Amino acid sequence: MIERVAVTGIGAVSALGIGADATFDGVIAGRRGFRAVTLFDAADARCRIAAEVRRLDPELVASPEEAADFSRTDSMALVAAAEALARAGARDGRLGVILGGTTGGMLETEHGLLAGPLDRVDPRRVARLLSHPLDVTTQRIARLAGGAQRCSTLCAACSSSALAIAQGLAWLRAGSVDCVLAGGADGLCRLTFFGFDALGALDNEPCRPFDSGRRGLGLGEGAAFLCLEREGAARARGAEILAFLSGAAAGAEAHHITHPEPSGARAAELIRRALAGAGLEPSELDYVNAHGTGTVQNDTMEARALHAALGEHAQRVLVSSTKGHVGHTLGAAGALEAVITVLAIHRGIAPATAGLETPEDPTLGHVLGTARSVPLRAAASCSFGFGGTGAVLVFESASTPLRVRSQARVERVVVTGIAGIGPIGELTPGNVERFLESAASAPGGPLEPAPITLLDAERSRRFDTHAALVTQLAGQALVRAAVGPGGVGLVAGTAFGSVERSVRFILRAADRGVRRANPAEFPHLVASAASGNASIYLGLTGAVLSVSDDATSAEAAVATAVDALRLGGAPAFVAGAAEGFDPVVAEILGPLVTAEGSVLRSEGGGFLVVELESAARARVATRVAQLEGPWPLASAFPAPWPRDRERALVLVATPRERALAALNASAWSTCPRRSVLRASGYHEAVSGLSLAAAATLVGLGAAAEVLVVSSSERSDWVTLFREPETAR
Amino acid sequence: MDSAALKSEIKRLLIEALDLRHKTEAEIDDDAPLFGEGLKLDSLDALQLAVALEERYGIEIPDDAEGRRVFASVSAIAAYVASRR
Known part of the structure; x- marks a missing residue:
């Protein structure tokens, strides 16, 4: 039998606030983070609102000299990572850092590009341009944590940080590290904002996931991290276990670069695989934090996938998307929603879907109106992205009894x-x-x-x-x-x-x-x-x-x-x-x-x-x-x-x-x-x-x-x- | 500009805007469907084509049933462009 993986720390930065609790409190209160874009000029775009992070202060975690070189993504990542480490408390052993993201220091690259031609390069601008690779952020997080034995930086579009957390589970099960700080960060930038705008995918009003009148997604930005460790080590040092990460599955649809496979068959397979990996029956799932972007294509596909994976239980399981509160934070979405899912389990309260009034699929167990207080034993967080990539994470309450699980194979x-x-x-x-x-x-x-x-x-x-x-x-x-x-x-x-x-x-x-x-x-x-x-x-x-x-x-x-x-x-x-x-x-x-x-x-x-x-x-x-x-x-x-x-x-x-x-x-x-x-x-x-x-x-x-x-x-x-x- | 010249210009625009480097002007039929069959274009191409036509001819392609009729073929695009200039 192998040990369970415990979540002992969480941290988040979102449009609803700095901190995992501030974010979750905002979600539960039904606050929505959208306002007019201020980070760049979006006056000529079809959509002009986004869920921007306010009062971001990198000097909370770095000296002014260090912070001066940070991209916006770096700042959000470091603030969220520091919170997760602090909440996990004193740990020892080998640390792994895994970051998922999509655009890294793109906002700063854009400032550099739009400032003038490349041949008149100011050395500071070069440093900024080269902070574009995502792994620069990972290295900064590792330094913040006092060094890491292993680092990984990955991108799987809007499922990036869900895959980062799945990889953390793999590292801990393989025993290659003792603690993993896994999550994601993505700052808003012109590239993604104007790109989604050109696709006609953005709603100029706050988005309405799963609503029959939905008109598109609302972009957000943020960062979120989980501290993961094996249960035995967490208990030995007396750490508070917020939840268990019980299963994860990742896969691809091989369908289309922007459109999800409409039947939801591939997404359903991921949900089934993640549950099977956790040793759970579909009927044991109490809550699903859906990808629920508010686009016509995603939400219809996802509803079908939940029916296909959960059968009749899809009508009873509580389902919500929190993108109507924090926006779609792209590479950070999987981790931000994982943090929300962990807190939903920990506090026993399922968030409602902001913006959802008339569900397109009323047979799904949507949480409408206000958040619902109810004990949640097991919950899934779903993420899907461009290229057909996807990942599903399954978390369980810290009070769930031990179950026998299969051993990870250490094979040649x-x-x-x-x-x-x-x-x-x-x-x-x-x-x-x-x-x-x-x-x-x-x-x-x-x-x-x-x-x-x-x-x-x-x-x-x-x-x-x-x-x-x-x-x-x-x-x-x-x-x-x-x-x-x-x-x-x-x-x-x-x-x-x-x-x-x-x-x-x-x-x-x-x-x-x-x-x-x-x-x-x-x-x-x-x-x-x-x-x-x-x-x-x-x-x-x-x-x-x-x-x-x-x-x-x-x-x-x-x-x-x-x-x-x-x-x-x-x-x-x-x-x-x-x-x-x-x-x-x-x-x-x-x-x-x-x-x-x-x-x-x-x-x-x-x-x-x-x-x-x-x-x-x-x-x-x-x-x-x-x-x-x-x-x-x-x-x-x-x-x-x-x-x-x-x-x-x-x-x-x-x-x-x-x-x-x-x-x-x-x-x-x-x-x-x-x-x-x-x-x-x-x-x-x-x-x-x-x-x-x-x-x-x-x-x-x-x-x-x-x-x-x-x-x-x-x-x-x-x-x-x-x-x-x-x-x- | 006569109709043949306009169609030829639209074909060159299609090849350039939609990355159809593997196609020549001669291989694109005036009346063949562009989407689904024929050139097998998709919804991303429709968005891209609308941007390209707007930029070249200063015309807006409506995002509705009329827009879909405009994008039926090279001939249909040419007729729409000619009627709006």
Whole structure:
């Protein structure tokens, strides 16, 4: 039996107030946070209201010097994270930090862009532009918490922070950390506001989720975090347990970039899977905090999904959406609604849906009018987003009796498919040696020929280079693994995604007017657009998300996939990283300068199909290599010693001092070292290509063991590939 | 501008605004449906096309049944544009 996961801390920032209790009190009182937009000029937009956070003060948690560099998203994240840590009280052991979000420091990027041309760059503006990557916020939270042993930053559109909390559950069940601070943060910005406005998705009156007269969603902003730990540790230190996180499920619809799959069948499957993971029958669910955006499409789909998943109980279960109070906070919504759900259970009060007067579906157990006081034993929080991504979390009352749960499987993971690409072409077993030539010198700039050539032109017409690379590499890796797409998950790593495309969108809206913003462009600008597009193109219905960890995003992606596999989340995952050549990033960051000289920026990446060994054996798949790790590089070198130094090899993805020093102090110090850097040029997904090359070398028998060492300014990782064992 | 020239201009606009790089002007039939079948455009394309037509010709496409009739084909768009200029 495994331990339950307890929620011991919560923190939130929303339009209703600073603090989880302030937010929840506002929800229960029926307050609505919408007012005229003040953060930027929205006078020409169709919608001009949003649920903005007021009286945000980052100096509550940081010195004035530090706070001066914060994005609005950083400030909200740090205030909410500090509250969650304080409420959890003194803890010890290894901390993990997981952040879900969509636009990070976009508001500040926009201020920078609209201030003047890029070539007259003020150093402070560069710092602001580079605070755009979501993982900058994660690192700031880790520093606030006094350091973290493991960090992860992910994006799955409007289900981002629900997936972050699901990942926290996976980390605690796998035992890789002792406490997890998981949540999300998203500040309001022009990109999302004008984007949703161009789609005609916003209501200029406060939104009315589930109402038959609803006309769209209302955007909000905020941040929320949960402190999660295993029950035993929480009880041992006498911490107050607010609720248990009992189950989580994530998946994708493989349907459309903006429209939910109308029958609700996929969403229903997620609700059923999350309940099953919690060991609950549908009839045991007392409350559902619905995604309930107020758009025609979402709310109809979600009502159908609740009926399909819960049967007759859908009429009795209390259902509400709190987006009529706090707005749709996008990447923060999953965590903000999780905090509201935890407090609903803890205080025994189910919020009503603000704005709902005439339910479109009166057979659902809507909470109308005012909040209802009633003991809540179990509650679900649902999140769905662009690209068809979704996650459902199940919480239970702290007083629920212990139930027997299945053990998480700590089983070996194998690689069954590989794909990689760089300026010299596709990575194959026949040309892997060319990728490793130290004398090679890759041209900088975009790949030639265009990587999109393998994709159907009609179906990929809106893809940018990044989405095309992810789709092509993931698709090739799956074909080579001979895995069908059903149930398969995708984790795509990227440091930057599509900066140039976002810049173009914002500048166009500024130059030609908000009403001329490109509606079809907007859904492709969210950081998870590439994974969403790839899942739709390839038909993947497992968990689909993007992760961001600078130049080690590939390792973060593969580690996320491995954790999810061991929790039984999908039969297989395809995971890796790709980076498209982005002129804006290239201009700001320039070439990579190492001790051996500078390497020009290019594009490319690599993906692996990973499966549990038992699953690969069961379908008689070719096991190319056994995968160990990826491990974040901490004080002790995490990889085992090489079995035979004569047949072992080290691939260094990016040579940085800290990681090389750790390598030199390890048993791997005398093994030969190679790198793809000279042949591939530099981009943040070089580590993805390195992982692909390492697995290829093991598959060829060119080496018995290959260790990949990757590093960025922020983190270092090691990953080990070994020959698969033939004996059972 | 005569009708053939206007239709040709609208086809170029479609290709550019809707990322139809895989299509040529000759491949787009004047009277074939644009949405669902034919070019297989979707609701996102309809929004994008409305923005593009407004920008190029200064006309507003109503978001109702009339708008849907305007978007039936290249010929229908051309007729609407011609009638509003």
